[in-house]
Amino acid sequence: xxxxxxxxxxxxxxxxxxxxxxxxxxxxxxxxxxxxxxxxxxxxxxxxxxxxxxxxxxxxxxxxxxxxxxxxxxxxxxxxxxxxxxxxxxxxxxxxxxxxxxxxxxxxxxxxxxxxxxxxxxxxxxxxxxxxxxxxxxxxxxxxxxxxxxxxxxxxxxxxxxxxxxxxxxxxxxxxxxxxxxxxxxxxxxxxxxxxxxxxxxxxxxxxxxxxxxxxxxxxxxxxxxxxxxxxxxxxxxxxxxxxxxxxxxxxxxxxxxxxxxxxxxxxxxxxxxxxxxxxxxxxxxxxxxxxxxxxxxxxxxxxxxxxxxxxxxxxxxxxxxxxxxxxxxxxxxxxxxxxxxxxxxxxxxxxxxxxxxxxxxxxxxxxxxxxxxxxxxxxxxxxxxxxxxxxxxxxxxxxxxxxxxxxxxxxxxxxxxxxxxxxxxxxxxxxxxxxxxxxxxxxxxxxxxxxxxxxxxxxxxxxxxxxxxxxxxxxxxxxxxxxxxxxxxxxxxxxxxxxxxxxxxx
Numbered sequence: 001x002x003x004x005x006x007x008x009x010x011x012x013x014x015x016x017x018x019x020x021x022x023x024x025x026x027x028x029x030x031x032x033x034x035x036x037x038x039x040x041x042x043x044x045x046x047x048x049x050x051x052x053x054x055x056x057x058x059x060x061x062x063x064x065x066x067x068x069x070x071x072x073x074x075x076x077x078x079x080x081x082x083x084x085x086x087x088x089x090x091x092x093x094x095x096x097x098x099x100x101x102x103x104x105x106x107x108x109x110x111x112x113x114x115x116x117x118x119x120x121x122x123x124x125x126x127x128x129x130x131x132x133x134x135x136x137x138x139x140x141x142x143x144x145x146x147x148x149x150x151x152x153x154x155x156x157x158x159x160x161x162x163x164x165x166x167x168x169x170x171x172x173x174x175x176x177x178x179x180x181x182x183x184x185x186x187x188x189x190x191x192x193x194x195x196x197x198x199x200x201x202x203x204x205x206x207x208x209x210x211x212x213x214x215x216x217x218x219x220x221x222x223x224x225x226x227x228x229x230x231x232x233x234x235x236x237x238x239x240x241x242x243x244x245x246x247x248x249x250x251x252x253x254x255x256x257x258x259x260x261x262x263x264x265x266x267x268x269x270x271x272x273x274x275x276x277x278x279x280x281x282x283x284x285x286x287x288x289x290x291x292x293x294x295x296x297x298x299x300x301x302x303x304x305x306x307x308x309x310x311x312x313x314x315x316x317x318x319x320x321x322x323x324x325x326x327x328x329x330x331x332x333x334x335x336x337x338x339x340x341x342x343x344x345x346x347x348x349x350x351x352x353x354x355x356x357x358x359x360x361x362x363x364x365x366x367x368x369x370x371x372x373x374x375x376x377x378x379x380x381x382x383x384x385x386x387x388x389x390x391x392x393x394x395x396x397x398x399x400x401x402x403x404x405x406x407x408x409x410x411x412x413x414x415x416x417x418x419x420x421x422x423x424x425x426x427x428x429x430x431x432x433x434x435x436x437x438x439x440x441x442x443x444x445x446x447x448x449x450x451x452x453x454x455x456x457x458x459x460x461x462x463x464x465x466x467x468x469x470x471x472x473x474x475x476x477x478x479x480x481x482x483x484x485x486x487x488x489x490x491x492x493x494x495x496x497x498x499x500x501x502x503x504x505x506x507x
Contacts, residue, residue, distance in 0.1 A: 101145070311369050
């Protein structure tokens with residue numbers, strides 16, 4: 001079992017370079033044949049069994065927020081040097097994180113990921129002198145974060161000398177090389193990096209110049225030129241507003257504030273309430289609409305002057321992750337991004353027995369990320385949104401199917417349609433059937449309102465968006481309906497109060 005970690009010279013050590021079929025008979029093939037604990041393990045399993053705290057949404061959303069804040073503070077960005085390992089904390093550093101992850105997500109989405117991540121299981125001693133295990137990855141940290149952001153269960157190579165994945169079979173180098181299925185052909189390089197946590201384990205890189213996910217620096221520079229216009233303007237967030245829905249918009253607003261990085265100026269995050277009464281020129285008659293913003297949501301590119309990236313969200317959402325991460329899923333080719341639900345017709349009514357209209361792409365438009373400058377978004381003029389049918393707007397007839405980017409399902413968990421058990425693993429929760437913001441609605445059949453109540457009643461700091469709900473108790477049972485705790489029948493010497501049961505049938 002490999003537990004020693006010898007110090008080697010601080011150099012990049014190349015063990016083999018050539019076509020993957022030429023590796024047969026080499027000492028590196030013998031090394032993998034002799035290594036009893038090298039395995040191929042799906043990412044989800046690694047995440048379940050190690051203590052790796054992958055928080056890519058928070059990290060990369062913070063990068064987006066920090067870059068945007070620096071840009072609005074007038075700090076100059078040097079786009080010529082942003083790829084050259086910029087100093088941590090600089091605008092170039094945050095911009096590089098933003099653009100690199102944006103490039104990687106869209107490259108994997110478009111062409112797949114043909115190069116597996118390599119990592120080593122290493123032990124860590126906790127403060128209670130217990131042993132935990134982590135999966136140390138390098139290179140590949142961006143890719144493993146992309147797996148998390150995209151909710152991908154990719155196969156990974158694991159040097160597992162501590163038998164954390166003992167139920168997975170030992171694999172050979174030939175098995176691993178089968179994961180390199182680049183149609184451009186695969187030229188591999190086997191090397192050891194100067195990492196003191198690698199235990200001198202080799203890793204294989206795909207060195208084909210035009211290979212998938214390869215040639216990062218030139219690919220990144222090319223991608224940056226295409227998306228520069230998307231990221232040079234402030235990212236704006238628009239929340240639907242309905243005058244009948246009480247404080248729903250404020251609850252959504254404050255869930256966003258809670259998720260933002262407070263070490264970066266919140267003033268630079270532009271959040272708007274989409275109130276049709278305040279949109280100049282909006283005269284569309286309120287007819288056959290479930291909310292006042294049913295159609296006005298498609299004005300977001302117009303209201304953003306067709307620049308940058310903007311996010312629209314229904315008022316009945318709360319966010320459990322920073323929504324600025326949503327900008328990472330768009331490319332210059334996409335007009336819009338959304339969660340592409342495929343629900344069966346399940347309910348005929350919502351809210352207070354209002355008719356629930358069913359149509360293709362149902363609920364896709366409840367959360368949209370717009371590439372405002374895209375030629376298709378420019379079709380969404382004030383006149384068009386005023387006059388076009390709901391079918392044209394909500395079924396995305398204004399753009400092509402191939403120009404709609406997929407968002408991971410975790411960004412739009414829908415109450416009543418999705419499993420309740422998935423709510424706590426989701427990034428944004430959507431009570432599409434209604435909730436306490438609908439006046440007089442019986443919400444006893446609505447699930448997970450305890451999660452909504454947390455954001456509904458929590459104290460608000462650093463924002464003027466206070467709540468005005470009159471009721472101030474969450475949806476929990478009142479123990480005073482079961483026991484008389486104000487009038488104990490006896491008090492023990494130590495002060496313990498003995499309470500009497502309340503006969504609820506007699507009330």
